[in-house]
Amino acid sequence: MDASENTAQGKAKPAQKPRIRDAEATKARILEAAKREFAKSGLGGARVDVIAEKARANKRMIYHYFDSKERLFQTVLENAYLDIRIAEQKLNLDHLDPREALERLVRFTWDYYLKNPEFITLVNSENLHRAKHLKKSETVKDYSRRFVSMVQSILERGVAAGVFRKGVDPVQLNITVAAIGYYYLTNRFTGSIVFERDLMTKEALEERLHFNIDTILRLVAA
Amino acid sequence: MDASENTAQGKAKPAQKPRIRDAEATKARILEAAKREFAKSGLGGARVDVIAEKARANKRMIYHYFDSKERLFQTVLENAYLDIRIAEQKLNLDHLDPREALERLVRFTWDYYLKNPEFITLVNSENLHRAKHLKKSETVKDYSRRFVSMVQSILERGVAAGVFRKGVDPVQLNITVAAIGYYYLTNRFTGSIVFERDLMTKEALEERLHFNIDTILRLVAA
DNA sequence: CTGTCAAGTAACCAGTTAGTGCATTAACGG
């Protein structure tokens, strides 16, 4: 998306010429800042002025590129979903041993949530608003469909190999894989209080990951 | 608001005399309205005026009884936690067959979330704020401690009876029981879009409950 | 060099928000 490409010869400017005006870069900065701010405070709590400041942009730019706070949120959310789906696609679990594939999926989901904490908060925020923004996105549905069928094929291969039991619904499995990681992390603050232990130490995180892998493998085991 | 009630005999009012001024009743109405409004819009999105209106009270009353929006939220949240813990206590799982006890716990958790959808949203909101309100509550910790040890004793009895395996951490189990219900319900809106099926039909809910019971029993099975 | 258009800015606005000051009134003890 960087419009300036190396046009070395003649009058054309050198490639790295720092453009003071760069619509794409500004848009990207706004989206990044918005993601953080929405994740931190939710749609209702986020402040457009704060986003503008964090993005080193003017508030007017936000309305120029995204029309409204809500449409900005929608774009941020859609991007977040596309990011995780693209990352999932890259996992390439289709050629692995079914149990290995499932373990990798649990591990990936966990790591992704850990490294992209905004994702969880954005999804929570969207559900608070009854998913009215996500409804508008067709692309998200496409990616999700491919993802479900990936898990389904893992299950089928496992059944064929005799290591998984029959009749496990891939959607329920998917939900469960997400749930056991997502819940732990999204509720880590109240959880640490209720259970009187720090859920976020390195050891606690590792323990939970292995517990989760175990949970899923036992769930599908023949 | 029907202030006029039968005050049949002399000066002494009958016990049930509907008081026009009733601090406790007003407080209770405010708390109920606040619970709904906070659950619906989150702490940031909730409007004090709306709470006052829904409670058929004046905004001034809210500040009279609860000092600030944030302290109101704190009270609502604390009550919500106490409510679920008290309900859990009433389950009396200690004398049941361990597997039956665990199944009832999963079922209870699920039903409670379904019947008290505000609980989930309040907890989400509190985690968005890094649990800064819950931190102040000692009572919640007390109840939670008792709850964890209840689950622990079920596990121990199961191990002794040879139906559960050894070494399952009761805290991890608790978290998982909550997670598989909580996640499904809190993310029901985005979930219904992503998986292209209505997750809230009677059949879908029943299917999920049984899937969850199955998941937990497989997790602890010897 | 320059005209044009997009990128960028500052100041502003109208509506809303949490929170208050103060007057009023019901309850209740004496």
Add this chain to the structure above:
DNA sequence: CCGTTAATGCACTAACTGGTTACTTGACAG
């Protein structure tokens, strides 16, 4: 009855909010 106290209501504000108007400035084609 009456005086005190707590419950209630109204009207207000100071700060903030999303969104906009009117303007300046840089890039780039011709």
